[in-house]
Amino acid sequence: MGIEQIIQIVYILSAACFILALNWLSAVPTARRGVLTGVLGMVLAVGGTLIRPEVAHYQWIAVAFVIGTVIGIPMAMMPMTAVPQRTALSHAFGALAAALVGVAEYFLRAGHGDMDRFTMGALALEVILGFLTFTASLMAFGKLQELLPQRPITYRGQNFVNLGILGAAAAIAVYLVVHPGSHGLFLAMCGLSLAFGVMLIVPIGGADMPTVISLLNAYAGLSAAAMGFVLDNKLLIIAGSL
Secondary structure, three states: OHHHHHHHHHHEEEEEEEHHHHHOOOOOHHHHHHHHHHHHHHHHHHHHOOOOOOOOOOOHHHHHHHHHHHHHHHOOOHHHHHHHHHHHHHHHHHHHHHHHHHHHHHHHHHHHHOOOOOHHHHHHHHHHHHHHHHHHHHHHHHOOOOOOOOOOOOOOOHHHHHHHHHHHHHHHHHHHOOOOOOOOHHHHHHHHHHHHHHHHHHOOOHHHHHHHHHHHHHEEEEEEHHHHHOOOOHHHHHHOOO
């Protein structure tokens, strides 16, 4: 049995753990089992990825682990009353990771002319959803933590401005599907996505942030699923869809 077959088996086991975790988390008596199963699934997913032949240098991964640990430990110690804020931060970091992977894949593939239309479309969706979820989640955290004004901020023509920003990003994405080599437009799409995430949360009051976080959770999942199509990683597609 080759290394690729072992990795696929690990991914299947990881996906099964995620599915079982969601099922067990839906009931109080099995919630603890669901958490532990979800952790096991993530350990398998990360471990399966680290043994891939493409991973040649582990020093930068070790640095990322250290940074993640330094940030994650204080987040884990936040009180239960701050769970919405912690969830918003988790979404922000996850969405940023997906978006940055999309940016890296774009410049890697576009530079070599190795970008078909389907991959470019999935990559554009990944980046747009990832970046807007990142800034929107940070805004939600700021409002819940009372670092930002909790009152809705509205102005005349706000919906048209927001739709204009999102429409411009979508139009650039469509253009890039046909002409993927336009690096400047790709960066513009990233900037518009970041801006839209901020503008999306501005008119929403702090009391509605838990509902917004649920929506952003869906956006982050879709971004991860799109990343799975870009990387040809079935586990990401399954996990993002869940």
